[in-house]
Amino acid sequence: MLIRYKKTYEKIAMGLLSFMPNEKDVKKLMNTIKDYETNDQYQLFLWKQDDVVGIIGIEILANNSILIKHLSVNPSFRNQGIATSIYEEIQKMYKNYTFQFTDEIKSFIEHCNIGINTL
Ligand SMILES: CC(C)(COP(=O)(O)OP(=O)(O)OC[C@H]1O[C@@H](n2cnc3c(N)ncnc32)[C@H](O)[C@@H]1OP(=O)(O)O)[C@@H](O)C(=O)NCCC(=O)NCCS
Structure with missing residues (x-):
C-alpha cells in the first residue's frame, strides 16, 4: 500500500530515489528530498x-x-x-486529475500501457 513520506523514512526514500537516472548526485538527491x-x-x-520497496514522487500543477x-x-x-500498482494507486488517489510524466517515466508508462487518464 501507499504511505505518505515522513522524515523517519528519509534514508530508505533517498536509497530508492537514487535509482532514478537524474538522482545519482548526492547533493541533487538531498535537494530533491528537501x-x-x-x-x-x-x-x-x-x-x-x-x-518499503518502492517510491513515487509527484508535483501538483495548476x-x-x-x-x-x-x-x-x-x-x-x-x-x-x-511500479504498475504504485501508479494505479496514485491514479485512484488523484482520480480527478490528469497526469503528466518526465520522459523516462513516460517510457515506462507507455511500455506497460497503463497511461489512462493522461493528457
Ligand atoms: C522502472 C521501474 C520503476 C519499474 O518497476 P517494476 O516494479 O519492475 O515495474 P513493473 O513490474 O510494474 O513493470 C515491469 C515492466 O516495465 C518495463 N520497464 C522497466 N523500466 C522501464 C523503462 N525505464 N522504460 C520502459 N519500460 C520499462 C520492464 O521491462 C517490464 O516490462 P515487461 O512486463 O514487458 O517485461 C524500475 O525498473 C526502477 O525502479 N528503475 C529505476 C528507476 C527509474 O529508472 N525510474 C524511471 C522510469 S519509471
Whole structure:
C-alpha cells in the first residue's frame, strides 16, 4: 500500500530515489528530498509491503494536473508489477486529475500501457 513520506523514512526514500537516472548526485538527491519535505505542491509516497520497496514522487500543477517526477522500485523486487500498482494507486488517489510524466517515466508508462487518464 501507499504511505505518505515522513522524515523517519528519509534514508530508505533517498536509497530508492537514487535509482532514478537524474538522482545519482548526492547533493541533487538531498535537494530533491528537501523539496518534498518543504513544498506542499510536492508529494512523496512509499510503497510498503512487509518492507518499503518502492517510491513515487509527484508535483501538483495548476489545472488539476499532476506531474510524476519520480518512480522507483528496489531492484530485488522489480518485474513483479509493483511500479504498475504504485501508479494505479496514485491514479485512484488523484482520480480527478490528469497526469503528466518526465520522459523516462513516460517510457515506462507507455511500455506497460497503463497511461489512462493522461493528457
Ligand atoms: C522502472 C521501474 C520503476 C519499474 O518497476 P517494476 O516494479 O519492475 O515495474 P513493473 O513490474 O510494474 O513493470 C515491469 C515492466 O516495465 C518495463 N520497464 C522497466 N523500466 C522501464 C523503462 N525505464 N522504460 C520502459 N519500460 C520499462 C520492464 O521491462 C517490464 O516490462 P515487461 O512486463 O514487458 O517485461 C524500475 O525498473 C526502477 O525502479 N528503475 C529505476 C528507476 C527509474 O529508472 N525510474 C524511471 C522510469 S519509471
